[in-house]
Amino acid sequence: MERKNFLKIAGLVALMPALLLAACKAPVKQEAAAAQQQTYTCPMHPQIIQHAPATCPICGMDLVPFDKNNKEASLTLGESQVRLANITTMVVGAGGLSDFRQLNGRLAANPEKTMVVSSRVAGRIEMLYVKETGVKVNKGQPLYRIYSEQLNALQQEYLLAVAQVKHFPDDARFRQIEQAARQKLLLYDQQETQIDALVRSGKVSPYVTYAASASGIIAEVMTAEGQYVPEGGAIMRLEGYDQLWVEADIYPGEAAFIHVGQSVKVVVAGSEQDPQMMAIQFINPALQTSTQLLQIRGTVNNAGNRWQPGQQVNVLLPVKSSDDVISLPVDAVIRSGKGAHVWVETAPGKFEAREVTTGMENFDSVEISDGLDEGDKVVVTGAYLLYSEYILKKGADPV
The missing domain is CATH 1.20.5 (Single alpha-helices involved in coiled-coils or other helix-helix interfaces)
Structure with a gap:
């Protein structure tokens, strides 16, 4: 046993x-079996990883396969894929870059282009040829018709002086009286053609039509038909919009960055693709009431009246600039929790993520202080699509 x-x-x-x-x-x-097992992830939520076809528990999209064992830190796309994704590149080089401080502003009518139409004589408004605001009028266009006994008397006086000169052509005194009477009519804004027509007809009329002495937009009508107006009484106000004021607010602490004559960039809301350069013409030395803000002002041309007073604008005030830096469009830089990176085309159709360090930045461009060299071919449009494609295929961040 x-x-x-x-x-x-x-x-x-x-x-x-x-x-x-x-x-x-x-x-x-x-x-080995686990390594060979197919893995699936969600295109919108790459943190979801499954080992069999399914749907995303977050958004419900179908999971797509990806190769978690592919450790190559680059993407290779065909020519058609590059065109479809609208991927474009640029060769980087050193250049200038400025940082801007954004000021809130608005467009306003330029008082130098504003004119008040007033009555040269006392009388009653018989007819207004323009009764609405916002209407464009041209120089020489009739604006109103007035009944004036004063003008009627001046016309009679002038016709009498013309008759005296006609009967006594050699009398210098009568010629002086005729010239003085004519000058009175001119001072009351009667045109030479109107005076000549009065002489030809020989008939006086208490009704006189006044025309616009300048072109502009009717901003305000201050009287009505049938209303009596005194000599010098305001009838309407014209504004010219071919040149507008730009008014912007600044804090007292920002005043050190601004001086009269300084050039700034003006971006009108709705016309972001057409910024205007403007020279600062005036800095208000006093704070606005109850706002604790200073106001700066300049003018911009407004060809074709495409902008209107009251529109919002952004005034970009340069506060810092560098002349020898590598800069990229803002959309070329992808930012994540691990930092910032860009995509560099290392060979035709082959794109590699490269970690970079950013510096000064404005609304359009960002400085690359480390990670790129002059001559690198960097993706400027479609970078985010490459980032998403990498996560989709690799299941991890590229950097």
Whole structure:
């Protein structure tokens, strides 16, 4: 009996190496099988990873396969894929870059282009040819017709002086009286053609039509038909919009960055693609009431009246600039929790993510202080699509 137990123990000891070897090989086979197993992820939520086709528990999209074992830190796209993704590149080089401080502003009518139409004589407004605001009038266009006994008397006086000169052509005194009477009519804004027509007809009329002395937009009508107006009484106001004021607010602490004559960039709301350059013409030395703000002002040309007073604008005030930096469009830089990176085309159709350090930045461009060299070919449009494609295929951030 003891001999049989000894043989069993001896047999078990002999089998121990084989059992240990099989136990070691099993995890290796399991790891190899796991490595070969297909993995799936969500295009919108790459943190979702499954080992079988399914739907995303967050958004419900179908999961797509990706190769988690592909460790190559680049993407290779075909020519058609590049065109479809609208991927464009630029060769970077050193250049100038300015940082801007954004000021809120607005357009306003330029008082130098504003004219008040007033009555040269006392009388009653018989007819207004323009009764609405916002109407454009041209120089020489009739604006109103007035009944004036004063003008009627001046016309009679002038016709009498003309008759005296006609009967006594050699009398210098009568000629002086005629010239003085004519000058009175001119001072009351009667045109030469109107005076000549009065002489030809020989008939006076208490009704006189006045025309616009300048072109502009009717901003305000201050009287009505049938209303009596005194001499010098305001009838309407014209504004010219071919040149507008730009008014912007600044805090007292920002005044150190601004001086009269300084050039700034003006971006009108709705016309962001057409910024205007403007010279600062005036800085208000006093704070506005209850706002604790200063106001700066300049003028911009408004060809074709495409902008209107009251529109919002942004005034970009340069506060810092560098002349020898590498800069990229803002959209070329992808920012994530791990930092910032750009995509560099290392070969035709082959794109590689490169971590960069950013510096000064404005609304359009960003300085690259480290990570790029002059001559690198950097993706400027479609960078985010490359970033998404990399996460989709690799299942991880590129940097």
